[in-house]
Amino acid sequence: MSTTLPKVNLDEPRFDQSTYEGRAKHFFITTNPLNLFATSSQLEDAKSVVEKYRKGEPLPGYNIDDVWKAKHLYDSAFHPDTKEKMFILGRMSAQVPCNMTITGCMMTFYKTTPAVLFWQWINQSFNAIVNYTNRSGDSPIPLKQLGLSYVLATGGAVTTALTLNSLVKKFPPLIGRFVPFAAVAAANCINIPCMRSREILNGIPVFDENGNRLGESKTAAKSAITQVVISRVFMATPGMMIPPFIMNVLEKKHWLKTRPYLNAPVQVGIIGIFLVFATPLCCALFPQKSSIATNKLEEDLQKKIKSSPNPPERVFFNKGL
Structure with missing residues (x-):
């Protein structure tokens, strides 16, 4: 290790992940949209610095x-x-700009069937890109599974949106503005479990506090997927539940009535403000390194763990994003 720099573990986040504040700080950095503006040379330079530090090579002019x-x-x-x-x-840094644009358009153009079909398709296409890009390198998502999840999530979102649109026609116009949120929530409840169905069937690795692998658990997989679904739904909630009230007021104002072409940009901007905070804050709801009590695991895995020396009372697993 370089004598000029202290030794830190770059494989772990910089901030304490056992606290919500530490997790929130970590995800504010991870989801920062400004990272998208980094040039290829800047990214390669960052990669070089990280690799040199890990190898213990000197980094003149650099501090920790x-x-x-x-x-x-x-x-x-x-x-x-x-x-x-x-x-x-x-990339995670693309979440806010992409989601604010797609969500804003979903919530602007929600009244006609073609618009619902198009924007729900765009939304699920983006979700498929994110899921595929962030797939596990050790256990990649098969294209067949990705395609099935994509079709089911898109179908679920479109069906939910069209069904609710037909049901809310008798209600005040404001109610109809919440249909896209219901469709997105339904799609998340379909898409994520389907995308990670192999984990439900085969289990995910569980470890002790020292990182020693203890086995695979289907119970831990279900817990991980549930946490991710909850985070995704909460992430969408502020940007899809509050702007309808704001837009309902703004659309009655003369300046927006005479400039209807500003409806979508204004709604996209409002949603973006919410997503800048909701995305990292909701990613941080649960620890990335989550845990579960050993006595809640499958019986055969419990027996295996309890038969080992100094069996842990809790096991840990990566919940995913």
């Missing part, structure tokens, strides 16, 4: 804060398993 900045930029663009540069729309 510079190393962390390089690590955060590196993490924003390179896959953690394959080390390959990720497709730009699938």
Whole structure:
């Protein structure tokens, strides 16, 4: 290790992940849209700094804060398993700008069947890109599974939106503005479990607090997927539940009535403000390294763990995003 820099573990986040504040700080950095503006040369430089630090090579002119900045930029663009540069729309830093645009259009153009079909399709296409880009390098998502999840989620979202649109016609116009949120929530409840169905069938690795692998658990997989679904739904809630009230007021104002072409841009901007905060804050709801009591695992896995020396009372697993 370089004598000029302290030794830190770059494989773990910089902030304490056992606290909500620490997790929120981590995800504010991870989802920062400004990372999208980094050039290829800047990304390669960040990669070089991280690799040199890990090898203990000298980094003249760098302090530990510079190393962390390089690590955060590196993490924003390179896959953690394959080390390959990720497709730009699938990166976590693209979540806010892409979601605010898609969500704003879904909530602006929600009254006609063609518009519902188009924007729900766009939304699920983006979700498929994100899921594929962030797939596990050790256990990649088969294209057949990705396609099935895509079709089921799109079908569920469209069916929910069209059904609710037909039901809310008798209600005040404001009620209809919440239909896209119901469709998105339904799609998340379909898409994520389907995308991770192999984990439900085969289980996910569980570890003790020292990182020793203890086996695979289907119970832990179900817990992980439930946490991710809850986070995704909560993430969409502020930007899809509050703007309808704001837009309902603004659309009655003369300046927007005479400029209907501003409806979508205004709604996209409002949703963007909410998503800038909701995305990292909701990603941080549950620890990335989640845990479950050993006595809640499958009986055969419980027996295996309890038969080992000093069996842990809790086991840990990666919940995913």
